Amino acid sequence: MNRDLFNTRSHRSKAISDMVLNRPGVVDLAVGDPSWRPPAAVLRRLRQIGDEPDEAMRSGIHRYAPAQGTEKLRTAIAEYYWRTQGWAVDPSTEILVTHGAAQALWLSIFTLTDPGDKVLLPDPCYLLYEPIATALGRQPVRVPTRPEEGFAIDPDEVARRIDKHTVILMVSSPANPTGSMLDTTTLTRLVEICANAGMFLVHDEVLDRFAYAWPHRSAAAVAPEAGSVMMVNGFSKRFGMNGWRLGWLAGPARAVAAAAKAHTLMSLAANSLGQEICAAALNDPAVEVETARMVDEVADRGRRFRDTIVADGLFFCPPGLPQGSFYLFLDASGLSGRARAKFADHPTDEAVTRYLLQECEVAVVPGTSFGPSGDRYIRMSYATSEEKLAEAGHRLSRLDAGH
């Protein structure tokens, strides 16, 4: 048995979501599971493929895709970066299509580091980074962030933690779980610091469409000459299709070739059907309009939900957040006394999570799932439907009266 894997924490928000799957009364705000469906053009193409099986056979849609991803999808991804970021990526060598961004993250850590290397991670950060690093025998090192600074990572704090064993820094922007975003100045400094230290910056931008405070920037695009940035992205969030499991990584050719080798050994290739359909949709202007409308609705829904649940003072949202994403990272100290009275054996974030499930049937994720600094926090996803959010808001407001 792999000892590193054995000692690794499992994915907590997925575990909570799986646990409440058979409890229909529970409003699940634990996982970032989009309530919106794939764009109309995607569903139309899917139907057309079903209606024309001979054409589908001829186009090779039921066969293995090339290991690196279809040329059509890689070209569409390169066009996406050029169109949205002005970043020129070579689709033949600098892009790898993966099983969701999750696999791209795993491949980035596996490919760019050796066992024993140090991996810098913001505290808090997306909950897959640390367990992947640990499962691979790498050493996670946390970089603290502060709620009063909107959880923005401070480049000086990063620089202070670099030694000769430090090999990569992982960030997400727009960020899960905090909803913060990195501005261009910070991104540029992080790229410089990593390049000067001979390190890679891995920028997870799966939430790029959910940028509200200012337009999203890809780290690779702010300093393309650095050659030390790996971008991770995917279709789950933008197209409401996280079950399709399709994502990508983009970066320097040598690193992408190594990741492609690992990807082939692991799974041969990502799914052909999704690649065919997403290639046509990624730069489609009609899809663009539909996605922009959906993002506006999600942002609006998130703001209204935040305002409802912070109104009674039981939850506190750090000022200015969320700048992006579809998550709220809330200080739940206002509930800690009541929650600890019921669940005395549990730390605050766990006790509050259990309390909310028991008293309101609302599922959330305890803050320490994202790092030790989350001990007073919980994360709520507002990617769910308007009705479910309204119901959750209603149930949480009742807590104010001491129910």
Ligand SMILES: Cc1ncc(COP(=O)(O)O)c(C=O)c1O
């Ligand atoms: C920041 C971040 N990165 C990666 C992922 C994984 O995305 P995918 O479904 O593309 O694997 C998620 C999913 O919630 C996420 O929030």
